[in-house]
Amino acid sequence: MPNIREIRERIESIKQILKITNAMYLISSSKLKKARKALDSTEPYFYKLQETVESVLEHTPHMRQLYFDKRSNIPEEQRKKGYIVITGDKGLCGSYNHNILKYTEEKLDAAADPGNCYLFVMGQVGRMYFHRRIKSGRKTYVDGEFLYTTQNPTLYRAGEIADIVLEKFKNGELDEVSLLYTDMVTSGTQEVRTVRLLPFERRHFGKAEDGTMKKLPKASFVPSPEKVMDYLIPNYAKGIIYGAMVEAFCCEQHSRMTAMDAATTSAKDMIRELSLLYNRARQAAITQEITEVCGGAVSVDK
Amino acid sequence: MAKTFYLEIIASDRIFFQGDCEHLVITAIDGLLGILAGHEPLVTSLPTGELKYMVDGEWKHAAISEGFIEVMPDKAVILADSCELPEEIDIKRAEEARQRAEEMLRQQQSIREYYETQAALNRAMNRLKISQKHFR
Numbered sequence: 384m385p386n387i388r389e390i391r392e393r394i395e396s397i398k399q400i401l402k403i404t405n406a407m408y409l410i411s412s413s414k415l416k417k418a419r420k421a422l423d424s425t426e427p428y429f430y431k432l433q434e435t436v437e438s439v440l441e442h443t444p445h446m447r448q449l450y451f452d453k454r455s456n457i458p459e460e461q462r463k464k465g466y467i468v469i470t471g472d473k474g475l476c477g478s479y480n481h482n483i484l485k486y487t488e489e490k491l492d493a494a495a496d497p498g499n500c501y502l503f504v505m506g507q508v509g510r511m512y513f514h515r516r517i518k519s520g521r522k523t524y525v526d527g528e529f530l531y532t533t534q535n536p537t538l539y540r541a542g543e544i545a546d547i548v549l550e551k552f553k554n555g556e557l558d559e560v561s562l563l564y565t566d567m568v569t570s571g572t573q574e575v576r577t578v579r580l581l582p583f584e585r586r587h588f589g590k591a592e593d594g595t596m597k598k599l600p601k602a603s604f605v606p607s608p609e610k611v612m613d614y615l616i617p618n619y620a621k622g623i624i625y626g627a628m629v630e631a632f633c634c635e636q637h638s639r640m641t642a643m644d645a646a647t648t649s650a651k652d653m654i655r656e657l658s659l660l661y662n663r664a665r666q667a668a669i670t671q672e673i674t675e676v677c678g679g680a681v682s683v684d685k
Numbered sequence: 686m687a688k689t690f691y692l693e694i695i696a697s698d699r700i701f702f703q704g705d706c707e708h709l710v711i712t713a714i715d716g717l718l719g720i721l722a723g724h725e726p727l728v729t730s731l732p733t734g735e736l737k738y739m740v741d742g743e744w745k746h747a748a749i750s751e752g753f754i755e756v757m758p759d760k761a762v763i764l765a766d767s768c769e770l771p772e773e774i775d776i777k778r779a780e781e782a783r784q785r786a787e788e789m790l791r792q793q794q795s796i797r798e799y800y801e802t803q804a805a806l807n808r809a810m811n812r813l814k815i816s817q818k819h820f821r
Contacts, residue, residue, distance in 0.1 A: 421698075424699050427695055427699075428697045431693070438755065538767075546797065550797075602725075602727055603727050604727070605715065605727060606729075610714070610730075611728055614753070615728075615753050618730070618751065
């Protein structure tokens with residue numbers, strides 16, 4: 384029979400943890416509400432931005448532009464690839480961080496030369512993880528000055544990040560930039576995603592499905608197409624990064640909420656089982672005492 | 686009733702305006718630009734500045750920060766970081782932002798920081814200017 388005191392202490396400690404998980408559940412659900420609102424209000428901008436930039440590109444005359452430069456003269460093994468990875472600032476959110484980190488690892492493994500991969504990690508968890516990996520001998524480079532939090536995303540922060548990567552791309556420190564983040568597909572399902580940021584691709588450049596050139600009216604650009612693109616692409620990058628940040632933050636809160644909800648439920652289950660055990664042990668002890676008293680009384684009578 | 690075209694103004698945090706508009710005046714990089722229905726297709730970027738559009742014969746003003754406009758034969762789309770009506774502008778916040786930016790400009794900064802602060806100052810000044818001009 385288990386010790387009564389031990390069981391009681393165990394129940395107490397589970398109750399303490401239950402309080403924490405329950406509080407975290409409440410916090411993350413209110414944060415999720417806020418994040419959802421932000422997501423809902425940003426989504427039109429996010430989609431419209433993609434749509435508009437695409438349609439702008441259809442009307443753009445062909446031109447040489449910095450951000451379109453594919454740098455095809457550099458062989459695949461020597462291309463410097465930058466990845467912006469969005470992770471959480473804290474753990475305790477189920478498999479959210481694990482998924483994005485595993486996905487990033489896969490990307491790095493698939494790369495021709497991991498020494499040419501540069502990581503820009505947002506969020507404390509991912510940063511710590513990759514720093515540890517480097518100490519244990521991984522060659523990938525992590526930007527140590529890239530310190531951005533994923534809490535409460537702002538457009539301003541997204542702008543700073545966009546500036547940093549665009550500048551590195553301009554200087555030739557990076558040849559490709561992708562964004563890895565968790566996307567909220569529906570409110571229940573999440574998916575880790577890659578979005579290519581640079582070099583800028585034009586997917587439907589002037590070609591219709593049957594391969595003929597589309598007859599699109601050429602739009603006029605004020606003051607010149609290059610000038611407009613110089614401005615539009617940083618803006619586009621900023622918008623995309625911001626959208627990804629909002630999505631990822633929403634996902635993080637959602638996973639934390641689910642994880643904490645599950646933890647609270649299982650804590651409650653454990654308490655129920657343990658209190659049953661506790662009562663049984665208590666009853667057994669009482670019964671034993673009664674038998675002992677009776678036995679004693681009988682022996683005195685004799 | 687003048688001829689109208691469909692105008693969409695979408696800020697990063699909300700849809701600012703959607704609907705038919707008669708006349709639109711924006712501040713482009715190299716000056717003011719007026720757009721009426723049937724304008725030629727045009728793409729240009731918008732710095733922080735002022736925007737006005739006419740709906741039902743009435744001018745509406747707004748403060749806009751950094752964005753771009755795409756004008757197509759049937760519609761126009763403006764995408765901007767933020768867009769506010771004069772009466773929505775938080776004068777206190779803008780004033781604080783202005784002071785903060787001015788303070789920052791007095792410090793020694795890296796070039797990037799300098800540009801960022803200048804942009805912040807620009808946005809704050811623009812908000813203050815527009816709210817003073819159109820909101821009593």
